[in-house]
Amino acid sequence: MDIIIAGDGEVGFYLAEALSDSKHNITIVDPHEELLKMVEAHTDLMTIVGESNSVAVLKQANVEKADLVISVLHNESINILTAILAKKMGAKSTIARVNTLQNVSQESRQLYNELGIDILISPEDIAGHEVIKLLKQPAATEIYDLSDGQLSVFLIKIEADAPVIGKTLSQIATEHGHLDFRAVAVHRGQETFLPTAQTIFRENDMVYVISKPEAMNELMKMGGKKTIEIDNIMLIGGGRVGRVIAKEVEKDLNIKLMEMDTERCHQLTDLLDDTLVINGDARDINLLEDEGIKGVDAFIAVTNSAETNILTCLHAKKFGVKKTIALVENIDYIEISQNIGIDTIINKKLIAASYIIKHSMGDEVSSFKCVSGIKSDIVELVAQKGSPITRKPIFELKIPEGSLIGGIVRDGESFIAIGSHQIQAGDKVVVFALPGTMPKIEKMFLKSVFG
Numbered sequence: 001m002d003i004i005i006a007g008d009g010e011v012g013f014y015l016a017e018a019l020s021d022s023k024h025n026i027t028i029v030d031p032h033e034e035l036l037k038m039v040e041a042h043t044d045l046m047t048i049v050g051e052s053n054s055v056a057v058l059k060q061a062n063v064e065k066a067d068l069v070i071s072v073l074h075n076e077s078i079n080i081l082t083a084i085l086a087k088k089m090g091a092k093s094t095i096a097r098v099n100t101l102q103n104v105s106q107e108s109r110q111l112y113n114e115l116g117i118d119i120l121i122s123p124e125d126i127a128g129h130e131v132i133k134l135l136k137q138p139a140a141t142e143i144y145d146l147s148d149g150q151l152s153v154f155l156i157k158i159e160a161d162a163p164v165i166g167k168t169l170s171q172i173a174t175e176h177g178h179l180d181f182r183a184v185a186v187h188r189g190q191e192t193f194l195p196t197a198q199t200i201f202r203e204n205d206m207v208y209v210i211s212k213p214e215a216m217n218e219l220m221k222m223g224g225k226k227t228i229e230i231d232n233i234m235l236i237g238g239g240r241v242g243r244v245i246a247k248e249v250e251k252d253l254n255i256k257l258m259e260m261d262t263e264r265c266h267q268l269t270d271l272l273d274d275t276l277v278i279n280g281d282a283r284d285i286n287l288l289e290d291e292g293i294k295g296v297d298a299f300i301a302v303t304n305s306a307e308t309n310i311l312t313c314l315h316a317k318k319f320g321v322k323k324t325i326a327l328v329e330n331i332d333y334i335e336i337s338q339n340i341g342i343d344t345i346i347n348k349k350l351i352a353a354s355y356i357i358k359h360s361m362g363d364e365v366s367s368f369k370c371v372s373g374i375k376s377d378i379v380e381l382v383a384q385k386g387s388p389i390t391r392k393p394i395f396e397l398k399i400p401e402g403s404l405i406g407g408i409v410r411d412g413e414s415f416i417a418i419g420s421h422q423i424q425a426g427d428k429v430v431v432f433a434l435p436g437t438m439p440k441i442e443k444m445f446l447k448s449v450f451g
Contacts, residue, residue: 087116128244159224
């Protein structure tokens with residue numbers, strides 16, 4: 001595909017890098033010349049300095065030949081205008097980033113669609129809902145639901161007293177034969193690898209597991225996780241992500257929302273009905289104590305400062321808070337943040353990339369997730385009639401190195417994949433893929449021109 005990405009920072013560059021792995025022709029449009037020089041020095045991507053809502057710049061980018069135009073600047077007005085102009089000038093499909101979808105009615109979405117915007121995406125909305133999902137399953141570090149929740153992939157950090165420590169995957173499967181699950185990846189130290197039957201689990205291993213949702217609680221206990229009840233939340237940051245979280249859960253949970261900006265506090269008080277809004281700096285430990293942090297079950301820091309989010313979550317851990325969640329924009333900080341004790345890291349770049357990459361792929365891809373903790377992807381593909389993946393049982397297939405088939409959904413029924421299973425046309429198949437393997441995996445699910 002010929003893809004144009006309009007950005008003004010890291011989101012656009014991250015997307016371009018991720019999409020270039022799938023052999024697309026990528027052009028980046030960005031107003032920052034110095035940033036583009038850095039991109040050109042490290043990649044083969046085509047770059048254009050300029051504003052993406054300029055007709056002349058879009059012509060220079062050959063927008064009339066573009067299969068997809070993605071506009072992900074921080075300014076939603078520019079994104080909307082870029083997408084509209086691109087469609088009018090010949091682009092086949094467009095995606096525009098907006099600040100929030102909460103206030104976009106179905107009628108408005110229809111109008112945007114008629115103007116030429118095929119998809120509206122709000123990373124802030126998606127990030128907020130990721131946090132809400134984690135509050136419902138607080139023992140998990142990450143959760144990815146697939147096929148409308150029929151299968152789930154979740155991350156377990158192996159605790160010091162976990163019963164699986166020192167055991168092989170084969171031993172664990174034998175001892176827990178009633179559980180339908182599969183470990184699909186292990187992150188240990190700086191290394192990520194696909195486990196075998198003889199892989200021995202160690203303390204602090206980050207293990208990605210696929211199972212049916214009903215098995216999650218028992219699998220968490222195997223990893224040494226304790227059951228957590230979430231009733232009281234302290235939420236730091238009243239920006240778009242914080243507002244989404246508070247609005248969704250304030251009826252069910254006790255929330256204290258702390259925000260430094262006085263004017264924003266007044267806006268939040270008008271917007272929220274059952275949330276206590278506090279005007280203050282969460283980096284002030286005395287203030288945290290005064291506001292009852294010792295009685296908090298979950299501490300969620302979603303300010304625009306990654307440093308503030310990381311620091312305040314560490315403070316919360318020292319006060320005994322059971323669950324900490326931090327919004328961290330710098331991808332390089334993710335692994336460090338996890339290693340120093342923060343339970344879950346939310347990253348808007350990865351969230352946006354997952355959503356957009358899925359829409360750049362073919363119809364055989366039904367969902368796609370860029371995994372936060374490690375450089376890898378979880379993809380759900382539909383097996384096409386006559387595709388190579390349907391021709392033999394799994395154990396006889398030449399699955400690309402660095403990938404692993406985890407689960408299958410067929411006719412509304414889900415099951416964990418084993419070697420003797422044979423994938424059929426129409427099956428949804430969950431695949432865990434390390435970097436560089438996705439193009440080969442996609443080919444296995446497409447109908448062969450020779451078959």
